[in-house]
Amino acid sequence: MQITPCTARVSTEDTVAMSPPETVRRPSLRNRIELMLPKLVLSPTLITTLIFVYGFIVWTTVLSFTRSRAFANLHWGGFTQYVRVWEHPRWHVAVMNLGVYASLYVLLCMAIGLMLAILLDQRIRLEGGLRAIFLYPMAISFIVTGTAWKWILNPGLGLTKLFHDWGWTGFQFNWIIDDHMAIYCVVIAAVWQASGFVMAMFLAGLRGIDQDMVKAASIDGARMPSIYRRIIIPQLRPAFVSAFVILVHLAVKSYELVVALTGAGPGYATELPSTFMYSFTFTRNELGMGAASAVMMLCTVAAIMVPYLYSELKPRSGRGAH
Amino acid sequence: MSQKGWDSPQMVMGRHNYVSRIVIYGLLTMFAIVYLVPLLVMMLTSFKPLPEVYSGNILALPHLWTLQPWLKAWGEACVGLDCSGVKGFFWNSTRLAVSAVAISTFIGALNGYVLTKWRFKGDNILFGLVLFGCFIPFQIVLIPMATFLGHIGLAQSITGLVFVHIVYGLCFTTLYFRNFYIAFPDELVKAAMIDGARFFRIFLRVLLPCSGSIVTVTVIWQFTNIWNDFLFGASFTTGSTAPITVALNNIVNTSTGVREYNVQMAAAVITALPTLLVYVVGGRYFVRGMMAGSVKG
Amino acid sequence: MASLHISNVRKAYGATEILKDINIDVTHGDFLVLVGPSGCGKSTLLSLIAGLDTISGGEIRIDSDRVNDLHPSERDIAMVFQSYALYPNMTVGQNISFGLEMRKVPKAERGKAVADAARLLQIDHLINRRPGQLSGGQRQRVAMGRALVRNPKIFLFDEPLSNLDAKLRVDMRTEIKKLHQRLGATIVYVTHDQIEAMTLATRIAVMKGGVIQQFGTPAEIYSTPANTFVATFMGSPSMNLIPATLNSEGGKLFITMGEARAAVKLELPEEQALTVFEHAGRKVIAGLRPEAIGVESSRNEHALREVEVTMQVMEPTGPDVLAIIELGGVEVSARLSADIPHATGERCKLRVDLSKLVIFDVQTEQRIG
Numbered sequence: 003m004q005i006t007p008c009t010a011r012v013s014t015e016d017t018v019a020m021s022p023p024e025t026v027r028r029p030s031l032r033n034r035i036e037l038m039l040p041k042l043v044l045s046p047t048l049i050t051t052l053i054f055v056y057g058f059i060v061w062t063t064v065l066s067f068t069r070s071r072a073f074a075n076l077h078w079g080g081f082t083q084y085v086r087v088w089e090h091p092r093w094h095v096a097v098m099n100l101g102v103y104a105s106l107y108v109l110l111c112m113a114i115g116l117m118l119a120i121l122l123d124q125r126i127r128l129e130g131g132l133r134a135i136f137l138y139p140m141a142i143s144f145i146v147t148g149t150a151w152k153w154i155l156n157p158g159l160g161l162t163k164l165f166h167d168w169g170w171t172g173f174q175f176n177w178i179i180d181d182h183m184a185i186y187c188v189v190i191a192a193v194w195q196a197s198g199f200v201m202a203m204f205l206a207g208l209r210g211i212d213q214d215m216v217k218a219a220s221i222d223g224a225r226m227p228s229i230y231r232r233i234i235i236p237q238l239r240p241a242f243v244s245a246f247v248i249l250v251h252l253a254v255k256s257y258e259l260v261v262a263l264t265g266a267g268p269g270y271a272t273e274l275p276s277t278f279m280y281s282f283t284f285t286r287n288e289l290g291m292g293a294a295s296a297v298m299m300l301c302t303v304a305a306i307m308v309p310y311l312y313s314e315l316k317p318r319s320g321r322g323a324h
Numbered sequence: 325m326s327q328k329g330w331d332s333p334q335m336v337m338g339r340h341n342y343v344s345r346i347v348i349y350g351l352l353t354m355f356a357i358v359y360l361v362p363l364l365v366m367m368l369t370s371f372k373p374l375p376e377v378y379s380g381n382i383l384a385l386p387h388l389w390t391l392q393p394w395l396k397a398w399g400e401a402c403v404g405l406d407c408s409g410v411k412g413f414f415w416n417s418t419r420l421a422v423s424a425v426a427i428s429t430f431i432g433a434l435n436g437y438v439l440t441k442w443r444f445k446g447d448n449i450l451f452g453l454v455l456f457g458c459f460i461p462f463q464i465v466l467i468p469m470a471t472f473l474g475h476i477g478l479a480q481s482i483t484g485l486v487f488v489h490i491v492y493g494l495c496f497t498t499l500y501f502r503n504f505y506i507a508f509p510d511e512l513v514k515a516a517m518i519d520g521a522r523f524f525r526i527f528l529r530v531l532l533p534c535s536g537s538i539v540t541v542t543v544i545w546q547f548t549n550i551w552n553d554f555l556f557g558a559s560f561t562t563g564s565t566a567p568i569t570v571a572l573n574n575i576v577n578t579s580t581g582v583r584e585y586n587v588q589m590a591a592a593v594i595t596a597l598p599t600l601l602v603y604v605v606g607g608r609y610f611v612r613g614m615m616a617g618s619v620k621g
Numbered sequence: 622m623a624s625l626h627i628s629n630v631r632k633a634y635g636a637t638e639i640l641k642d643i644n645i646d647v648t649h650g651d652f653l654v655l656v657g658p659s660g661c662g663k664s665t666l667l668s669l670i671a672g673l674d675t676i677s678g679g680e681i682r683i684d685s686d687r688v689n690d691l692h693p694s695e696r697d698i699a700m701v702f703q704s705y706a707l708y709p710n711m712t713v714g715q716n717i718s719f720g721l722e723m724r725k726v727p728k729a730e731r732g733k734a735v736a737d738a739a740r741l742l743q744i745d746h747l748i749n750r751r752p753g754q755l756s757g758g759q760r761q762r763v764a765m766g767r768a769l770v771r772n773p774k775i776f777l778f779d780e781p782l783s784n785l786d787a788k789l790r791v792d793m794r795t796e797i798k799k800l801h802q803r804l805g806a807t808i809v810y811v812t813h814d815q816i817e818a819m820t821l822a823t824r825i826a827v828m829k830g831g832v833i834q835q836f837g838t839p840a841e842i843y844s845t846p847a848n849t850f851v852a853t854f855m856g857s858p859s860m861n862l863i864p865a866t867l868n869s870e871g872g873k874l875f876i877t878m879g880e881a882r883a884a885v886k887l888e889l890p891e892e893q894a895l896t897v898f899e900h901a902g903r904k905v906i907a908g909l910r911p912e913a914i915g916v917e918s919s920r921n922e923h924a925l926r927e928v929e930v931t932m933q934v935m936e937p938t939g940p941d942v943l944a945i946i947e948l949g950g951v952e953v954s955a956r957l958s959a960d961i962p963h964a965t966g967e968r969c970k971l972r973v974d975l976s977k978l979v980i981f982d983v984q985t986e987q988r989i990g
Contacts, residue, residue: 032522033692039523040442043434047454047494054491055457058468065467074471118355121348134607135356138363141603141610142596143552145569149576149592150362153369153585154382164381194359202611255461258554262573279463284559289467296463307459311452514673515706519767520694520723529719533710 059300065293072287083290084298087278093295096273099185103274104253106186110193111249112242115200120230122201123208133205136198144195148262151191152178181271184264188256188272191263196252200245207241208234247310254303275299370394370590377585393586397594401587402578403571404563410591412564413571417551417598420482420567424489425546431490432497432542433535437527439498440505441513451502458495465492466559473560480562488560489550496549497542500613504538505531537609544606545613548599568595622649623684623697623774623807625670631678632665632831639665640831643679647824650805656818657828658854663811664779666828670809671777672696683774694723699768700777703784705760707752707767713739714748717766738766741800758789765800778810782817794820815855819843827851846979849986852908858943860908860979861953867980869901876978878907879949890924890975897980897990905989908979911943914955915971924976930955932967946971 069079087093118136122129139147154160155178165173177183211234219229257276260266266277275295283292365382370393372386380387399409406412439451469488470479478484508531516526557567566574572595576588603610625647632640640662647653655663668674670681672693680689688696699720707716717738718731726734739745742762752760761781768776778797782790798821801808812818818825819839827834827842827850835847846852846860853859865878867889874894877886889897897905919925933952934945942957955971957963980990 030692030695033690036523036692040438040444043438044450047431047435047498048450050491050494051454051457054465054469055460056453058465059460061468062464074467114355118352121352124348126348126352132352132356134604135359137607137611138600138603139359140614141548141599143554143569143572143599145552145554145573146366146592146596147362149572149588150366152576153589154362154365159378159585160382164383167381167384194362198359199614202614206615251459255463257463258569261554262576265577276461276463280466280555280559283467293467296461296466299461300464303459303461307456311455311459509704509706511702511704511706512708514671514693515700515702515767516708516719517673518671518693518698518700519720519771521719522694525723530708530710 062293063297065289066297068290070289070293072289074289079290083294087291087294087298090291092270092273093275093278095270096275096278099272099274100254103185103189103192103256104250106189107192107196107253108246108249110189111197111200112245114193114197115245116204116235116238118197118201119204119208122205133202136201138198139195140199142195144256144258145262147191147195148259151187151194152263155187155190178264179268181268184268184272188260188263192253192256192259195259196249200249203241203245204238207238211237243310247306250306251303254299366589366593366596369586370397370593372586374582374584374586393584393590394594396584396587397575397590401575401584401591402580403566403574404578406564410568410571410575410594413566413568414594416482416561416565417567417569420485420489421547421550424486424493424550425543427486428490428493428497428546429539429542431494432499433501433532433539434527435494435498436501436503436505437531439502440508441510441526441531442523451498454495454498456495457492458499462492462555466555470559480560480565482561482565485556485560485565485567488556489553492556493546493550497546500538500542500545501535504535508534537612540606541609541613544602544609547602548610551599622805624648625653625775625807625809626682627666627670627679628682629679630666630669630676630681632662632669632674633677638831640669643831643833645826645833645836647807647809650807652801652808652810652821652823654810654812654818654822654825655828656812656815656825656854657834658813660830661828662831663813663828667700667777667779667809667811670775671698671700697774698777699771699773699775700779701761701764701768701781703780705752705764705781705784707760707763709752712749712751713744713755713763713766716752716763717770720767720771734770735766738770741769742766757785758793761785761793765797769800769804774807776806776808778808780812781810782812782814797821816857819855825855827854829854844977844979845988846908847988849906849908849981852979852981852988856910858911858954860910861914862981863907863909863949863951863953864904864983865907865980866904867897867901869898874898874901876905876907876975876980877949879951881950883947883950885928885949887926887928887973887975889978890921893924893975893978893980893990900980900982900989904983906981906983906986908981908988909953909973910977911954911956913974913977914946914948914953915944915957916974917958917972919974919976921974921976925972925974927970927972929968930971932963932965932969935963935965 064076065074066083067079067081068075069077069082122132126132155175156162157176157179161175162173165171165175178187215233216229219233224232255276256274257280260272260274260277264272266273266281276299279292279295279299282288282295361383368384368386369377369382371389371391372380373388373390373392376384376386376388397409398411400407401409403410403413435454439447473479473481473484473488478487512530513526516530521529551567552569553567554569554573557570558573561567561570572591575591625645627643627645630640630643631638643666645653655666657663665674669676672688672691672695676689680687682688683696683698708719711719714735717735721731721734735748736745739748742765744759744762744766747755747759747763752763755763764781781797782793785793794817800806801821810817810821819842822839824836825839825842826836829850835842835851842851842855846855849862853862863878864880865876868875868877874889874897875886876889877884879885916925928948931947932944933947936943936945937959939959941959942963944955944957944963945952946955947953948955957971963969979988981987982989
């Protein structure tokens with residue numbers, strides 16, 4: 003038998019594939035159902051959102067433009083209810099309180115949260131335990147927080163009595179029954195509850211910072227405080243923004259804490275828009291005013307949330323080919 | 325949030341400054357104490373007999389430890405006109421939380437699955453629409469919802485409250501699962517499709533088994549929020565159908581006769597216990613839940 | 622085993638055309654490799670074949686069936702992914718049998734099929750482990766096992782070796798080739814590595830910008846590239862492209878390669894001249910692979926020409942030396958024998974094999990000769 007030398011050419015014949023006669027298959031029923039399934043599955047949530055979020059917002063807004071009092075009616079009232087709200091002294095107090103409360107709340111939470119985060123970032127033993135301590139207030143209800151702090155700030159039996167028993171007999175802490183100072187009690191309790199959360203956010207942000215940058219800065223001769231001030235904290239901007247948005251949002255929504263801590267009192271010294279809305283709607287039978295105040299609350303929140311959400315959810319670069 | 329060899333700037337610079345260490349630990353300890361005080365005060369007060377509550381101070385240890393306030397809070401405290409303690413309301417909250425959490429988590433999981441693995445035109449917009457619902461102040465829906473529940477006969481009922489919490493919890497659960505599944509490899513879904521699995525099979529056999537952590541996070545977050553809620557409870561239930569937070573507020577804010585602060589504190593601790601327990605046991609997941617709501621999708 | 626026919630297939634995402642008029646025909650048992658740079662559309666084309674994405678125009682047929690509207694699970698195909706895509710919550714055995722389970726194959730039969738596949742791929746000792754406990758190479762085999770066990774008409778591979786280290790990649794390449802020879806299966810394989818393409822394929826489709834630049838056997842692609850892109854993409858180091866002119870003098874065709882004063886004028890061998898005589902007088906691009914420069918001996922002695930070159934950089938690779946030389950004023954790479962020492966800056970004579978010369982049009986960059 004002849005064995006061809008390895009160097010000889012072996013011819014390759016290209017066979018042209020003969021295209022067999024075509025058979026067409028239509029998309030089966032099963033496939034067509036499957037194509038619809040995603041939207042079907044999503045639809046209950048979508049429908050409930052459309053009705054119970056957006057629909058209800060519209061409903062309340064419409065209500066705020068009617069002349070409703072104890073019962074809802076559709077008599078057009080224009081801006082009457084809004085005027086009535088703005089002319090009401092309780093609303094003035096509420097808005098001012100919100101301004102004071104929200105600013106202090108945000109500022110203190112961020113300051114304390116940042117400080118605690120930086121402290122905890124210093125390779126602390128028991129970091130886990132300390133973190134857990136700062137965070138547990140987030141786990142309990144605002145009502146419980148309010149109840150606890152109401153007791154602590156009790157004018158006769160709380161802090162005052164504590165310091166008296168410890169020897170400081172001149173001490174007085176009556177803020178909670180003081181018209182002008184009661185709102186600061188709300189601030190104290192609220193900051194206690196939320197600063198741990200802000201701390202957690204900043205801590206996560208700190209952990210995400212490139213160490214090499216810090217090393218480069220120290221080689222360049224920078225001292226620790228400047229490193230923090232000039233390099234690390236500016237890098238925490240996303241965390242600052244997120245914290246700010248969430249805190250403002252929480253501040254506007256604050257209802258339960260005030261109810262438990264002061265009941266919007268003394269009198270209406272710690273009234274906030276949220277408590278105003280509730281009392282006028284459910285206790286004073288002024289649906290229209292309640293609706294108007296709710297709409298204004300929504301607008302305040304939306305002014306902050308909508309730009310924030312939009313920037314977070316902006317479509318990224320389209321699907322690339324590969 | 326583990327340390328994983330992170331060097332704090334101080335370490336990086338190699339200076340183990342003794343004084344600054346003391347300052348740091350000192351500050352942290354001080355703050356830790358401040359944070360713990362309210363819990364401590366609640367606990368201490370709840371174990372004191374009433375005379376001691378009035379004669380002592382909030383940080384004084386009980387001379388006479390007693391469980392009376394607890395028993396009273398559980399079985400005899402007056403909530404409105406009903407003086408049978410918080411136990412009924414505790415069960416209300418339990419029933420409420422379990423059903424609402426289960427249903428909203430399940431639906432949220434399916435939503436997250438669809439939004440990430442079965443993309444279609446405009447799905448991001450739909451997601452945005454749903455997401456917005458998380459951020460509205462709930463005062464805006466109180467009036468319509470009260471009317472709506474009245475019309476369908478669910479006013480002042482726990483079922484109605486469950487419904488409300490599901491509806492307004494869906495945005496959170498969808499957010500959590502969507503963020504989680506978006507990082508889940510698409511190729512696994514494609515491989516399952518080629519293997520012959522269809523829509524629900526892929527979800528049940530491939531995605532769900534790998535979702536342990538996010539389910540835990542979602543359940544913990546939902547449970548905490550629903551258990552701790554007051555606004556919806558106060559608006560949509562009354563009397564015997566109220567959740568425990570409403571009951572607690574009633575106990576504390578009724579000003580008849582001598583204030584039984586010890587009973588109030590005991591009731592407060594009872595109210596806080598379930599979520600605190602969940603926090604202690606599932607702390608890691610609790611934190612993740614908190615952060616997931618605030619991080620970019 | 623089946624044939625695959627891709628006719629006039631287009632794919633567009635909105636206004637962007639990812640694939641433009643793709644035509645490929647593959648017979649039973651062919652190993653088709655889709656190769657090209659990132660973004661050329663090769664993975665998209667694979668997704669279309671698999672049914673993981675919808676076709677914008679044209680049709681795809683497997684054997685005689687038009688599969689455009691069929692779900693992936695109905696096309697009788699199996700796929701191996703770049704990231705292996707193993708189900709993390711299932712054992713190796715369950716991973717492999719998942720597809721069979723979905724098709725309601727009875728348990729006993731499934732077990733046997735899994736055992737056979739595992740034995741073939743030498744992973745039977747890993748049956749009860751989870752993917753997380755396996756190495757990259759082992760996961761690769763499990764992914765292949767999952768595809769094998771389905772006994773599909775067509776196997777699809779999406780850059781399966783990209784995640785492996787260099788040595789493992791070479792080993793697995795041989796494994797895949799052996800598997801192909803053993804099973805005689807029809808395979809469509811996507812890669813950006815031209816070496817993989819050359820070693821594994823029976824047919825290669827070189828793609829760029831959603832268009833097939835050339836479709837043919839590895840030998841054809843290598844020795845007669847259809848355009849300068851294919852010429853430089855395939856082969857490493859890539860083909861030298863030298864600016865040149867063709868001129869006809871005294872009945873013979875000459876090619877002047879290089880830059881102006883230093884240009885080298887060589888007479889074209891007859892078979893070459895016949896193909897390009899109508900382009901006489903024009904500027905062209907001359908393509909010569911490094912191994913065609915510095916030739917010791919060739920079967921086409923009549924096509925060898927001598928040129929004077931300057932050695933610039935020498936890169937010994939072991940079996941030979943890759944030299945960057947100056948030829949006709951232009952920098953080219955040459956593959957020289959390692960036995961003969963050369964010094965940098967040395968000026969010497971090398972022989973060039975013009976039977977391997979490929980000529981491209983300057984404007985269209987298409988091959989003209």
